[in-house]
Amino acid sequence: MPEDQFKDITGTETNEKAAVEFKRLVVIGGGSMGRAIVLSAVRHGIEVLLIEKNETTLKQSLQEISDSLDREIARWALTESE
Numbered sequence: 550m551p552e553d554q555f556k557d558i559t560g561t562e563t564n565e566k567a568a569v570e571f572k573r574l575v576v577i578g579g580g581s582m583g584r585a586i587v588l589s590a591v592r593h594g595i596e597v598l599l600i601e602k603n604e605t606t607l608k609q610s611l612q613e614i615s616d617s618l619d620r621e622i623a624r625w626a627l628t629e630s631e
Contacts, residue, residue: 571595579610587614592621 574590576583579601590597591614599614601607 573598575600577601579606584610584614584617588617591618 571590573596574586575598576586576590577600579599583599583601587597587599587610599607599610601610
């Protein structure tokens with residue numbers, strides 16, 4: 550398959566690149582990878598639902614995500630809406 554050929558979800562070859570726009574995302578697990586995914590999505594304006602089976606870990610993860618966003622706002626002079 551040439552480099553400019555792609556396969557769509559049905560396996561059909563096409564020249565078109567599919568752009569997918571996510572508006573909502575569910576992340577399962579509030580560990581370091583889950584938090585990183587949440588932060589990346591939130592930075593791009595995507596609504597995120599974080600699922601974590603351990604309530605203590607969930608609270609800790611949400612606090613760490615909030616702290617990270619607060620640091621970015623302070624560092625880059627971002628507005629809260631950004």
